[in-house]
Amino acid sequence: MKVSLNWIREFMPLELPPIDKLVTTIGAQLGGVDEVVDLAARYRSVVIVRVASVRKHEDSDHLNICLIDDGRTTEHVEREFSGLVQVVCGAPNVREGMFVAWLPPGSVVPSSHDESEPFVLSARPLRGVISNGMLASGKELGIGDSHEGLLELDGEHRPGDSFATAYGLNDTIIDIENKMFTHRPDCFGQLGVAREVAGILGRPFRSPDWYTHTNSMVTISGDDSMRISLTNEIPEVVSRYMLVAIDGITIAPSPVWLQTYLSRLGIRPINNVVDVTNYMMLLTGQPLHAFDFDKVAVDGEATIVVRNPRPKETLTLLTGKTIAPRADAIVICDADQPIGMGGMMGGQNSEIDENTKRILIECASFDMYNIRRSSMEHGIFSDAVTRFTKGQSEWQCPPVLYKAVQLIQELCPDARPVGRIMDNHQPNREYQPVPVSTAFINDRLGSKLSTDDIERLLDNVEFETKQSDKGLLVKPPFWRTDIELREDIVEEVGRLHGYDNLPQLLPRRDTMPAARDDLLELKSRLRSVMAAAGANELLTYSFVHGSTLTKANQDSSQAFQVSNALSPDLQYYRLSLMPSLLEKVHPNLKAGYDQFVLYEIGKGHNIKHLDDQGLPVEFEMLEAVYAAQDKVAPAGAAYFQAKLQLCQLLNQLGVTPDFRPMPTDVDFATVQYFDPARSALVFQSGTDNLLGGIGEFKHSVRRNFKLPSASAGFNLSLTDLMKSVADPSSGRYQPLSRFPIVQQDITLKVHADQPFQQVLSALQAAVDERRPTETTMNLEPVDVYRAADSDYKHISLRLDISNKLRTMTASEVNTLLDEASAVIDAERV
Numbered sequence: 001m002k003v004s005l006n007w008i009r010e011f012m013p014l015e016l017p018p019i020d021k022l023v024t025t026i027g028a029q030l031g032g033v034d035e036v037v038d039l040a041a042r043y044r045s046v047v048i049v050r051v052a053s054v055r056k057h058e059d060s061d062h063l064n065i066c067l068i069d070d071g072r073t074t075e076h077v078e079r080e081f082s083g084l085v086q087v088v089c090g091a092p093n094v095r096e097g098m099f100v101a102w103l104p105p106g107s108v109v110p111s112s113h114d115e116s117e118p119f120v121l122s123a124r125p126l127r128g129v130i131s132n133g134m135l136a137s138g139k140e141l142g143i144g145d146s147h148e149g150l151l152e153l154d155g156e157h158r159p160g161d162s163f164a165t166a167y168g169l170n171d172t173i174i175d176i177e178n179k180m181f182t183h184r185p186d187c188f189g190q191l192g193v194a195r196e197v198a199g200i201l202g203r204p205f206r207s208p209d210w211y212t213h214t215n216s217m218v219t220i221s222g223d224d225s226m227r228i229s230l231t232n233e234i235p236e237v238v239s240r241y242m243l244v245a246i247d248g249i250t251i252a253p254s255p256v257w258l259q260t261y262l263s264r265l266g267i268r269p270i271n272n273v274v275d276v277t278n279y280m281m282l283l284t285g286q287p288l289h290a291f292d293f294d295k296v297a298v299d300g301e302a303t304i305v306v307r308n309p310r311p312k313e314t315l316t317l318l319t320g321k322t323i324a325p326r327a328d329a330i331v332i333c334d335a336d337q338p339i340g341m342g343g344m345m346g347g348q349n350s351e352i353d354e355n356t357k358r359i360l361i362e363c364a365s366f367d368m369y370n371i372r373r374s375s376m377e378h379g380i381f382s383d384a385v386t387r388f389t390k391g392q393s394e395w396q397c398p399p400v401l402y403k404a405v406q407l408i409q410e411l412c413p414d415a416r417p418v419g420r421i422m423d424n425h426q427p428n429r430e431y432q433p434v435p436v437s438t439a440f441i442n443d444r445l446g447s448k449l450s451t452d453d454i455e456r457l458l459d460n461v462e463f464e465t466k467q468s469d470k471g472l473l474v475k476p477p478f479w480r481t482d483i484e485l486r487e488d489i490v491e492e493v494g495r496l497h498g499y500d501n502l503p504q505l506l507p508r509r510d511t512m513p514a515a516r517d518d519l520l521e522l523k524s525r526l527r528s529v530m531a532a533a534g535a536n537e538l539l540t541y542s543f544v545h546g547s548t549l550t551k552a553n554q555d556s557s558q559a560f561q562v563s564n565a566l567s568p569d570l571q572y573y574r575l576s577l578m579p580s581l582l583e584k585v586h587p588n589l590k591a592g593y594d595q596f597v598l599y600e601i602g603k604g605h606n607i608k609h610l611d612d613q614g615l616p617v618e619f620e621m622l623e624a625v626y627a628a629q630d631k632v633a634p635a636g637a638a639y640f641q642a643k644l645q646l647c648q649l650l651n652q653l654g655v656t657p658d659f660r661p662m663p664t665d666v667d668f669a670t671v672q673y674f675d676p677a678r679s680a681l682v683f684q685s686g687t688d689n690l691l692g693g694i695g696e697f698k699h700s701v702r703r704n705f706k707l708p709s710a711s712a713g714f715n716l717s718l719t720d721l722m723k724s725v726a727d728p729s730s731g732r733y734q735p736l737s738r739f740p741i742v743q744q745d746i747t748l749k750v751h752a753d754q755p756f757q758q759v760l761s762a763l764q765a766a767v768d769e770r771r772p773t774e775t776t777m778n779l780e781p782v783d784v785y786r787a788a789d790s791d792y793k794h795i796s797l798r799l800d801i802s803n804k805l806r807t808m809t810a811s812e813v814n815t816l817l818d819e820a821s822a823v824i825d826a827e828r829v
Contacts, residue, residue, distance in 0.1 A: 008194035031180030043164035045107035071160025088131035093149035143263035185390040189285030199461040227301040237367035248414035287384035293358035363401035365394035395478035436486040437471030535597040540580035543570035551704035552579035599624035620718040633710035642712035656685035766820035
């Protein structure tokens with residue numbers, strides 16, 4: 001955002017501090033300063049002169065020899081006997097008596113001032129005649145593109161006056177970073193910045209009457225020669241749309257004063273009508289747009305419709321680019337077709353040109369998010385877009401429109417508003433007072449400001465304040481769309497008072513250590529155990545492609561879909577971690593790793609699970625996959641390799657697992673990739689606390705991810721696992737018994753349909769109930785055998801038991817196993 005100090009001085013009856021101090025203050029209390037440009041240096045040598053005489057160059061058909069009057073103010077220049085200076089000029093519009101800008105010998109052409117090799121003028125012969133410098137066009141002066149003739153200066157001047165002083169170009173331009181004003185749309189106008197500069201300097205500011213008074217300053221002609229029909233079909237994104245018709249327009253270059261206002265802030269002058277709309281945008285931050293009435297009207301009536309585009313509609317913009325507006329874009333249309341992109345850019349079919357006699361002036365308030373989306377999709381980044389995407393106040397449309405009409409009438413004496421001003425308005429917001437107490441402000445700033453101090457600071461920037469028993473009622477002005485909460489008032493007071501004026505005290509901190517987070521502690525323990533077992537941790541994207549979910553036999557309709565995905569491969573928030581892990585198996589096998597375990601600790605979501613506020617519930621999980629090439633895969637099913645890994649993990653945590661058959665009707669997304677016949681649910685032993693699932697993958701999943709036949713996996717819910725790991729010390733080292741371990745095997749004959757885990761759990765419970773005190777034991781499977789065509793199978797188990805006080809005998813262990821097996825046989829396990 002470029003700020004002209006000369007322009008803001010027009011609204012501030014106070015002397016500004018030196019530039020260095022002002023820039024420091026602005027950087028600390030208003031916004032980061034990117035650049036400071038000394039515009040005065042560019043125009044320091046330019047002099048206003050009067051052309052005293054003009055005669056043809058004898059050796060040229062287009063050059064003229066001019067004598068100019070500079071009031072004898074320029075030193076070290078050759079003069080005629082009369083004191084006039086000779087300049088050779090080729091401009092077709094040069095004539096006696098006109099006032100122009102002269103660049104004396106030794107001066108730099110302003111338009112080349114920033115080039116690596118600036119163009120320095122001298123006294124040199126042109127076709128044998130000495131020319132002392134040059135008379136300048138608008139392009140050479142850097143205030144326009146016109147190079148067809150000299151820039152004729154309007155108004156009253158004296159020969160020898162400084163061009164920079166006469167037109168305010170003895171200026172300093174401060175470029176403030178746009179991001180600093182993201183929530184301050186009023187600061188995208190010189191008027192708003194002037195108000196803020198006054199505020200941070202501690203001086204009162206009052207906006208011009210035309211800006212704060214809503215009464216019309218425009219006299220409207222009552223005839224119906226220019227009729228307007230206005231329809232707003234999308235009031236939800238166009239809260240205000242105003243139009244006025246003006247007759248008697250004469251398109252011409254703007255006066256020099258207006259051109260210099262625009263050029264010093266980087267806007268190219270075009271013509272008097274367009275320049276007025278740009279001037280008002282730079283002044284207030286409110287963009288306007290002018291349409292050629294006769295290009296959009298039929299039989300003297302202009303039908304303007306604000307709507308979304310229809311299918312296959314296109315629009316050629318002022319830049320010549322043709323677009324097909326996005327479906328929910330804002331388009332301004334006549335009765336048949338779009339004539340402009342609302343808040344972004346007008347169309348060529350309604351453009352103001354040299355033949356324009358009647359115009360429509362638009363002043364509107366557009367939804368900033370809609371403008372932002374349309375701008376990004378179509379690549380339109382105009383000055384209007386910059387301001388509309390910050391949320392301009394709808395309440396400033398009337399004064400800005402009235403002032404624009406007034407300026408057009410000043411520049412076009414025959415111009416007159418016709419009909420009536422159209423105003424389609426659906427207020428988005430009423431500016432209600434914000435209650436806040438002095439104590440609330442001081443507590444958060446650490447300050448000791450009085451209520452009067454706070455009132456003064458806010459009054460300086462035109463807030464309305466009123467004291468009450470509970471503190472202050474603060475009503476923001478209509479241009480402050482960012483003020484809604486009392487915290488906003490705190491921020492405003494702190495900034496205006498100066499953050500550097502606040503006490504610099506370190507916050508009080510309790511020296512007590514922070515409480516440990518149980519979930520973080522559990523994750524740390526899980527990583528240690530998995531790493532000790534040789535597993536490899538991965539960190540994959542939380543977002544996956546829909547096809548990844550499908551390949552894992554998961555339903556993508558259960559997953560949250562991202563509307564603005566970073567890439568097409570990251571469309572869905574994953575339901576579980578397993579699909580991401582499975583994608584990494586084949587690349588690792590190809591890289592030469594024949595046998596490994598991959599795991600990840602992360603989160604999953606499911607669209608079916610929302611909290612009380614309608615927000616997604618996060619599922620903390622650990623998931624792992626075991627994979628091995630056939631040539632190195634251990635004998636037996638891959639299920640048991642995954643189970644070995646899982647049991648070791650749970651045993652280290654002090655949790656005894658219970659494996660139960662996978663129901664056929666289970667619909668958990670975390671088990672959809674397992675083969676029901678070769679998988680199980682994992683519970684905490686003796687409880688209904690479901691910890692997760694384990695199993696080999698379905699054939700279709702193995703095929704989709706190119707997995708080897710020896711592959712299996714498991715998953716654990718960390719939330720449920722934390723319920724099982726009640727004792728933080730569980731799983732820690734316990735000293736071994738000094739006495740030898742007694743080892744004994746037992747084989748049970750059970751029906752072939754009897755689940756192994758049920759037999760193991762029953763025997764485990766029976767032995768645990770009858771074992772002597774002060775013993776530790778471990779019961780683990782040895783073998784499962786079933787003869788061909790037999791209805792029974794033999795399950796062999798091995799018991800390791802030791803006593804901390806004495807050596808146990810084999811007969812004791814045999815008796816223990818006999819009693820336990822008799823119990824489970826009696827119960828018909």
